[in-house]
Amino acid sequence: MKSTDETEVCIFCHTPHQAIKNDNIPLWNHDLSATAGYGVYTSPTFDGALSAADLGGTNAATAAISNLCLSCHDGTIAINSLNNPSNATGGNPTMTGTGAGGVMPAGTSNIGADLTDDHPVNFRYDAALFAADNSLHDPSGLTGVRLFNGFIQCASCHDPHESTNSTFLRVDNTGSALCLKCHNK
Ligand code: HEC
Ligand code: HEC
Ligand code: HEC
Ligand code: HEC
Numbered sequence: 001m002k003s004t005d006e007t008e009v010c011i012f013c014h015t016p017h018q019a020i021k022n023d024n025i026p027l028w029n030h031d032l033s034a035t036a037g038y039g040v041y042t043s044p045t046f047d048g049a050l051s052a053a054d055l056g057g058t059n060a061a062t063a064a065i066s067n068l069c070l071s072c073h074d075g076t077i078a079i080n081s082l083n084n085p086s087n088a089t090g091g092n093p094t095m096t097g098t099g100a101g102g103v104m105p106a107g108t109s110n111i112g113a114d115l116t117d118d119h120p121v122n123f124r125y126d127a128a129l130f131a132a133d134n135s136l137h138d139p140s141g142l143t144g145v146r147l148f149n150g151f152i153q154c155a156s157c158h159d160p161h162e163s164t165n166s167t168f169l170r171v172d173n174t175g176s177a178l179c180l181k182c183h184n185k
Helices: 065-073 127-133
Strands: none
């Protein structure tokens, strides 16, 4: 999928002016998803549950970094649905190869609006979780991966700006090296 008339690559995600304003997200330009709830990952051994929160809702003030990814990857909102389109095109970019309504087409890139079968996100990875879990690395010494205000988000493992590794991973996952940045087993 690509745009046929938009060359400003950042604009799909950021704008220098008239961004969707709140204090949690970086000058964001892609309209947020209206999905009401994504569910919260649970398992008998998951210790992060107490601080995990549902990412659903349209309130930009409570949006998390993961909501930015989901604004395209939950497959409910058009890829070209921008808050402030570029002056050069004078409107939302023209796209080819999208699904019906301009959304992410069905396939692995469309992860859907149920996150209960995905690696948990939007929970705090702190000293208390480290102590409770027994098989994590101390979050104060993490390298390669990134926490956002102490939380795990999609962008803890992925960097949307960096395509050196496959699927925009922050750390090449050969030998599960990415997983072992946080997990100690
Ligand atoms: C596919 C969406 C996407 C595109 C395209 C994109 N960004 Fe980002 N950007 C993000 C997200 C999500 C974050 C917050 C997570 C992060 O920092 O990794 C972010 C964060 C940032 C930040 C905050 C700094 C920081 O600490 O990471 C800057 C600056 C930035 N982007 C600049 C740019 C520029 C310049 C471009 C174009 C060359 C661009 N971005 C393209 C999604 C995108
Ligand atoms: C940025 C750090 C980080 C990375 C990278 C990471 N994880 Fe996790 N993962 C966590 C934390 C923190 C938890 C919560 C642990 C807990 O409470 O049980 C977790 C939870 C899990 C769980 C659920 C555990 C349970 O008890 O239900 C599994 C399974 C898992 N991760 C596997 C992986 C795999 C496989 C990879 C690599 C593809 C990976 N993780 C990469 C931090 C990370
Ligand atoms: C403006 C819409 C948009 C945003 C926001 C966005 N993406 Fe994407 N992303 C895309 C598109 C379009 C593709 C290409 C999909 C395709 O061709 O199958 C893509 C591809 C990817 C892929 C590669 C999929 C594959 O199978 O190779 C990953 C991984 C990914 N994005 C993760 C993220 C993460 C993580 C974030 C947030 C940090 C994010 N994206 C934010 C639109 C977006
Ligand atoms: C704990 C690390 C981790 C987190 C958190 C994470 N991902 Fe991923 N993601 C991966 C890895 C590793 C792969 C590569 C899987 C593979 O190659 O089979 C991947 C692959 C993908 C792909 C490509 C399709 C696929 O299934 O291979 C997309 C799209 C994607 N992630 C989006 C997201 C979004 C959106 C979020 C947040 C809701 C997210 N990821 C959170 C580690 C993570």
